[in-house]
Amino acid sequence: MKISLEWISDYVDLPAGLTAEQIAHDLTLKTVEVEDFVATPAGDRTDYILEIDNKSLTNRPDLWGHYGIARELATIYDVPLRPLPGASLPNPVDGLVADVDPALCQRMAAVNLAIPDMPANTPNWMRERLERIGEASVGLLVDLSNYVMFTTGQPNHVYDSDAITLPLSARANGATSQTELLSGPAELTPSTPVIADQTGPVGVAGIMGGANSAVTPASRRFLIEAATFRPQPIRRASQQLGIRSEASARFEKGLDTQRVDQALGLFLALLTTIAPTTQLLGAQDTELETTTAAIVDVTEDFLAARIGTRLPDDEVRNSLSRLGFAVTSDSGRLRVIAPTWRSTGDISLPHDIVEEVARIHGYDNLPVAPLTVSLNTSRSLHQRGIERRVREQLAVRCGMQEVVTYPWSGDGVLAATGWDKAGLVQFDGAPAPDHDTLRPSLVPNLLDAVVSNLRYSSSFSIFEVGTVFPGGKPTPYLGDFEDMPPQGKRVAGVLVGADGVVVFRQLKGVVESLRRYAHLVDLDFAPGADAAWADRATSMTITAHGGAVGALALVSKRTRRLAGITAEQQIGCFELNLALLSAHASRENRYEKLSELPDSEFDLSVLLADDVPWTQVSTVVRGASRYVHDVEYVDEFRGSWVPEGQRSLTLRTRLRPQDETLTAQIISSSRSAVLDALGKELGARLRDQ
Structure with a gap:
């Protein structure tokens, strides 16, 4: 937008000695961005044109005219602002304005006038000011209309009264039609906002007038119209027609209804001065909604x-x-x-x-607050949040594929996983009527992803980290903001394979690896899981800090069937509440010399009860001898010659020398100590087959 400093001087006297450069600088710092200023001859003097970046005016509809900029300069330099010239409207009459669509227009006013002795030309001062901001002179009434718009920021339009059939209406076009605008032919759709007379459209509302009702040199009877259009329909129509005018640029920003009074008052004041024979025949003002002060x-x-x-x-x-x-x-x-x-x-x-x-x-001019910087010793330069550690572990070491699903879930998969939609969070604008619930868990959407991927592969593993909305009483967000439904961050993973035992063990190994490589504190397992989707016979509760933080299980047959999983593949799933987890503090690494003496290992196959977990076996073996360094699970077997309720467990024990070579006697005594400990504490006995 271009602003003339000479034009501004009609409304405010700026301090003496103030340069255009200083004005541009002050405006940029305090109001809008002035990109450049150009000195322009104006008769025997020099005018300065400020080039203002339109993007900096987006939220300031009051600044789309010289008077708005003058008000800002008067405030910046603490000088008086002169009021705009004005004139009263003529006597009210009917028949100028008819129907006004409240969805399109808040206010529409019109003044009927005649000028028997039309001046031959626009006054030089007005024509030159318009030309200096890039507007060509057309004729007195059109130039005056533009001058008023560039002064007040309120667009207005002048019609040849003899070329239209009053009254005018502001409405949607209602049909597809062709019309000739001042800018050329245009195709109007049924939703295009128009100004129409009794015969049809005479212009596109807030954007461009029609060619057939345009003022000509022979015109002597006129109608001046000023309205307050709502921004949204004007913006949509401008985009659809590919027409962006000075008027549409202003209406898109949202104008107040009171500015119509400023525009008509200034228009009539200037017109009656320039053309003294002007006859004001009447006015009609239809105001549906007045702009109220904030x-x-x-x-x-x-x-x-x-x-x-x-x-x-x-x-x-x-x-x-x-x-x-x-x-x-x-x-x-x-x-x-x-x-x-x-x-x-x-x-x-x-x-x-x-x-x-x-x-x-x-x-x-605001005081600069000194920054206080405290530099503390960092114990770890590679510290990462739990969420990132978990992502990296699952994706890199565990080889799982990360997926990102929508934050809502379908009714079918919610029911399949045991969630009652009535207690969850619904939202407006859902993509489908049965997808209007925010996900309370990551599991439902992961099962949907399983259904999609089983068409291409029978064995895969996926995981997701995301926000869930489990339902409950809304609370202030972050303690200070608007009430929001409860929400939290979770991680969930799914393994798909043919053998349920293998799938379960692999998934348990994945979760155990998080404890080690994501450095999670107290992550452990307990029998059974309180999850509706879990197979009760193969489920575990994941615990930390003495409480439940998640579940791990094979997905039950019922859940698979209701979720639409028809394949015979076994599906294992786990979910963890990241908010309930914590990571070990960073530690100082220290060097320990590796033993120069070789390790040794031996395998044992023992019979023990089915209900003895591996964690107890590992603990007993590690404490059986000071030489035991590690113990690994190898395999297990049930059925055939193995008694009912027991299993044959094969484990590998690794011995590490302390200060002497591991002799056959040390290895044998350590093996015996392990067997004795397993027998006494767990009731295990050496397999004899």
Whole structure:
């Protein structure tokens, strides 16, 4: 957008000696970004044109005219702002404005007038100002319409009254049609917003007027129309038609209804001065919704905390008042009433008031707070969060494929995994009626992923880390913000294979590896799992810090059937609540010299009860002899000659020398010690077959 400093001087007297460069600098620091300024001849003087970046005006519809910029400069330099010239509307009449669609338009006003003695040309001062900001002169009425728009920011349109059949309406087109606009032919859809007379569209509302109703040199009777259109329909129509005009750029930002009065008042004041024979025949004003002033309550302490310093009360009040705000205070609490031109979406929060006060004071004038930097010794330069450690372990060492599913779940898979939809979190705008529930667990969506992948592979492993919404009473988010449903981070994994025993053991090994490589504290297992999707015969609760943190199990036949898994493959699944896990603190590594003496190992096959877990076996073996360094699970066997309720377990024990070579006698005595310990503590006996 281009702004003329000479044009600005009609409304504000800037301090003497102020250069265009300084004005551009101050505007950039406190209001909008001035990209450049150009000196332009203006008769026997020089005008300066400021090039303002439109993106910096996106949330400031009040600045899309010279008067809005003049108001900012008057505030920045603390000088008076002169009011806009104005004129009263003629006597109200009927028959100028008919139907106005409230979904399209908030206010529509029209003035009927005639000019018997039309001046031959636009005044030089007006034509030159328009040309300096890039607008070519067309004729008095069109030039005056543009001048008013570039002054107030309120678009308006002038019709040849003899070329239209009154009254005018603001509505959707209602049908597909072709029309000739000032910019050329255009195809209008049924939803295109139009200004229509009694015969059809005479222009696209808020974007472009029609060619058939345009003012010509022979026109003597005119209708000036000014309206407040809603931003959304204007933006959609502009994109559909591929037409972006000066008017649409302003309506898209959201204008206040009161600006119609400014535009019509200025238009009539200038017109009656330029063309004294102007006859004002009547006016009609239809206002469906008035822009109301935004009210924001803010405390002085809040301003001081956010700005970083406590500004004097007089300065705060003065800055806001010069910007058009009304301010009252009571015991350190300010009630700020924004002007209507700032109340269409720009001002609504206490932080908006902070910005107004701080920018006028000058961000460059705020005290710089010194930064206090404390450098502490880092015990580990590779410290990573639990979530990242878990991801890396599952993807790299365990070779699982990470998937990312949607944060919602389908009704069918929720029911299959035992969730009651009534107690969960539903949301608006769901992709389908049966997918309107936020996932309470990662398991349902992973089973959906299994269904999709079984078509291509019969054996695979996947995992996901994501947020779940288990339902419950909403609480303030992070303790300070709006109420949100409970949520948490979880990790879940699925293994698919032909042998259920193998799948279960591999999955248990995956979880055990997290304990070691993700450095998780107290991660362990307990019999059984409280999960509706779990096969009760092959389920375990994952524990940490004395409580349950997840479940591990084969997926039950019922769940597989309800989830649509028809293949005979076995599916193992685990899920962990990451919020209940903790990692060991970083440690200082220290060097230990490897023994120069060789290790030795031996295998044992023992019979012991089925209900004796491997963890007990491992603990007993490790404590049987000071030479035992490690123990590994090898295999187990049931059936045939093995008694009912027992299993044949093969384990491998590794011995490490202390300060002498492992002799046959040491190995034999260690083997005997292991067997004795297993027999006494677990009731195991050496297999004799």
